[in-house]
Amino acid sequence: MTMDALKRQAAARALEYVEDGMRLGLGTGSTARHFVELLGERVRDGLKVVGVPTSEATRADAERCGVPLTTLDDLDRLDLTVDGADEIDPDLNLTKGGGGALLREKIVAAASDRMIVIADETKWVAGLGRFPLPIEVIPFGLAATRRAITEVFAKAGVSGELAVRKQPDGHAFVTDGGHWIFDAHLGQIPDASYLAGLLNPIPGVVEHGLFIGLARVAMLAGAEGIRIVERP
């Protein structure tokens, strides 16, 4: 089975948790796109839901699939968010932001009663850090922000290259919020929760890709079928 087919299987399983009338957070990335497409099929069959997209890309996908949309300006709470991840550890802490949507993804996940993460089994890791950690920053004062991040890395016992994310044309990648992203190549993060707490207050850091305690359930698709892991 292809990786794409596995992602679609995980998305299909998450769809079983969607009920009529739900307010949904719609994640970003190739796995979340499968969920949006399958949700669109259910909407065409009469399911009544409303979604909040976590990126302009997901907004476009949802509109194409006929999923009714709203915003967190109009709603202050969601029932369920379904999103992908770049890494998932046994406590269901996540690394997210490979697609650059971490800020809206975290706002939407935090506003949801429940977050289900959908992925293929390759995203399951014993500990976070192999995937470069995205850190969304304000472009103003970049060198000072970089220095402050490096200092908290030392405090958290991690180190590695901190690279501004680039587009294929060499220009800086710009998020939907108009910010830049540092990708931190750390290799391993011994205490992701501690590092998250150190990164949060740095001026210039808008958000980072450590999602601690947000996901409640993970649906992991592999050759043997779907494995469902609930947060301990």
Ligand SMILES: O=C(CO)[C@H](O)[C@H](O)COP(=O)(O)O
């Ligand atoms: O965090 C994300 C986007 O910001 C995605 O959920 C993450 O990158 C996983 O993407 P994919 O499903 O394409 O592997």
